[in-house]
Amino acid sequence: MARFRAYTSDSSDEGSSSEPEAQELHVDEEEEEDESDQESTGASSSSDMQEDELFTSPSRPYKRPNRNALVEDEDGEIRYAHEVEDDQRLSVRVSPASSSSPPPPRNRGDPTMIPWAQHVGVDAQKMHVMQTSLFRMPEEAAALKAMNQQTKPNLRVPLQSLSRKHSRDSDGDGLRFEPRERPSFAHNIDPPAYRPSRKYARVESSESAVHGNEGVVVDAGLALGRSFRVGWGPGGTLVHLGKLCGPSSTIKTSANSATITSTTVPTVTNAAHVSDLSSKLLQHHLSNSPIEPDDDGIPFAAPSSALNFASFASLFPSTDRSYEASVFRLGEALFDEIDLHLGSSITVDIRNRVIALRRKAALSAWLEDAVIPALEADLRSNPSASSSTVAFTFLTGNQVDKACASAMDGGYLKLATLISQAGGDFDFREDLKEQLQIWRDERIDVHIDEGVRKVYTLLSGVVGDVIEGSKGGGLEKCSDIDVTKGLDWKRIFGLHLWFSEPIDAPIGQVFRAYDQLTKDASRQVSQPVPWYAEQTTNATSSSSWNLPSQPSLPDGLFSLIRLHAEPACSLSQILSPLSFGSSPVDYSMAWHLYIILSRCMGVRDFADRGEPVGRSGAHTMMDDDEDQEEDGIQGHSPSADLLASMYAFQLESLGMVQEALFVLLHIEGPAGREKAIKDLLARTASKLDEWMTRGVVGSLKIPMAWVNEAKAMYALDKGDMFDAYQLFISAGLYNPAHDLAVLELAPDAVIRKDLDLLKEIFSKFVGRPVDGWHIRGQAFLDYVHIMTRLPELQAEQAHNTVADASQATEIDELTRSVSKLIGILPDVLRNTSDIRHRAALSEMVAGLVAQVDKVRPLALSKVQPMLSDETTKLRHIHSLAFARFQSSLS
Structure with missing residues (x-):
């Protein structure tokens, strides 16, 4: 065991005694070794060293042990040495034995001796404060060492409690645990489980688990992360590694990271049909949409009010029964303005009543025409049907x-x-219901032809399986009569419109009656599924997409009727691609309907439409609604911009670039509109020939600078640096043109010693806002000026018999600027991996030094220029020596 003495006083004015009072304290041998290690490696702080010197005397040299070490006291507890020492001093001073007998005499030593710390002017308290604020305290080091040495048998301090105030995960401290309350002092708190900080070690590629097994990874894009992730290219091209598969797919082949696969994803089912239809609709749209710059100067397409459903429906022949023609004709019946031909004296109530009747009549006419194909198909499929059944059909x-x-x-x-009395009054319907009830009560209905009973049931206004009894006002089921059996949703809706609801019932009431019937779980009624789900056997309905067997979205025609019947319904609920076609990314009909309903007619809009804003994107406050309509002010809708972007992508994949640009002109946000158009131009720059450029700039009013920028990027990709430089200049993009001129064009011109070309290239940037012009492009113009002007001045001086002071001044200025120019040239031609840069730098430095050597060799005497080769260096040394020789003679 090691022994040391604990003194009763630590003041610096007391000298060290020869036999001080001490109390034996036992310290583990391991702690003594740790303490000696700290002293040998200099781990102890400067304040501890100063305190140790205070207790050292020449008569008895003594090194005081570390007061911050962990020791075991008399009770077996682990405490710091200085705490144990203070308790011992206090017990000596306050104990009865010490108070009854005087303390033994103490030898103060030599009173003339001054402690070393006081001699050098070190304040122990100040040193301790500085150590605490700048360095880790010794007790912290001891706590860390105690945490690392968990195998010590005599260390009974909980490891979880040893945590600094400011935790450093790099040292393994973990998080600092907050104090917790306990119910009483009799109950100890269980220390929380120690959770060490997570540390990440870098694994070498040779030790990685994937090393040597790269071929077994199926999805290399997932394994290699963002560097090899899937990317979309122009025209809907998908670039990927390996094979496209779902999460649950099983692939037997491995993916090679060196093989890149390009897959074209189909956006539509029938590309030819969609192309022709989109071209026809967009051409009509363009002819009625003026394109003007907005407040930010970005071209913006504002559709006029002349674009209504009737104008689009007129594009289709009257005999055309296609789905798209039916959509526009239904929109014309439900939403287009109706000329009532009424006088101004007619009240609003009468006018609204007339409009409702006219709407219902128009919807009835459309529905009669829309169900003709299905009706004729039923007649052809059952040629032997009875006359009553044919009449019901x-x-x-x-x-x-x-x-x-x-x-x-x-x-x-x-x-x-x-x-002939179909759709009659209530008395007519009640008589038919009474007749049906009589047949049922007398049980003779089974002897009557089913077609006759269906006609009676339909004429009575009963479309469901419940009829109102004529006796007692009760309800009786007519289970054997189902007039909706085998009918599609349009004809079932027509039965409600023509026979079930009153003639003056609004369209909303008819829609709610049909919708309630479709939601009845006890009835097997045809749901309003999309047209392609009804025509499963039709070859034109085949789709390359894996569509669900039971469509979750209704038909687009049904959605338009719902939009008219429900005022709270928004475009966000009905404009889904799968409602109008079998492709989930075919947004053609959805976008055209949005333009007509929202931008042209103002009938309904998306749910995320914000507050009214100007076309520049800034919020405006206008009191006059007419002024708002004239200025085209409306709120911004992210869904509308997303819809336009998706439709433009579809047109781009079909090769319809101009049409896609026209659709992007309808994006409401000016910043997003500009970026989307520029990105599309950049992707399709290879198709921007003279004819297409004329159409893009002339018809679509897109700035020529945007087109030139896209062409410049395409030329740069092909390696045509000079064409790209000229196109960037034409587009007004001087910064990329300047970079291209410095890094690509200037080295070639310097190597060929074509100073005129070099001057022509960089003279276009004079006075332009170019970043770093004075330390990059201006250097080449200065080089051209020096290389051309110095020979001229030298020739003029040779012909002049009398020295010209202005010429001498100009020569001095030019030669002084050479050293500065040579100093910045390495930063201008900085690409050392390009041999052209190194050759151009050598050529420029050699030329400048040669010109200076002819007129003022001493101008470079105090400068260490970066000379190109030994020949130039030797020539400069000769010129410099000769100039110095001449100056010494004079």
């Missing part, structure tokens, strides 16, 4: 005349008389 399309003729041909004269 005609009634499902509201063809009352043909239904009457069919009933008469079959001998059903009374039935034909009833059919």
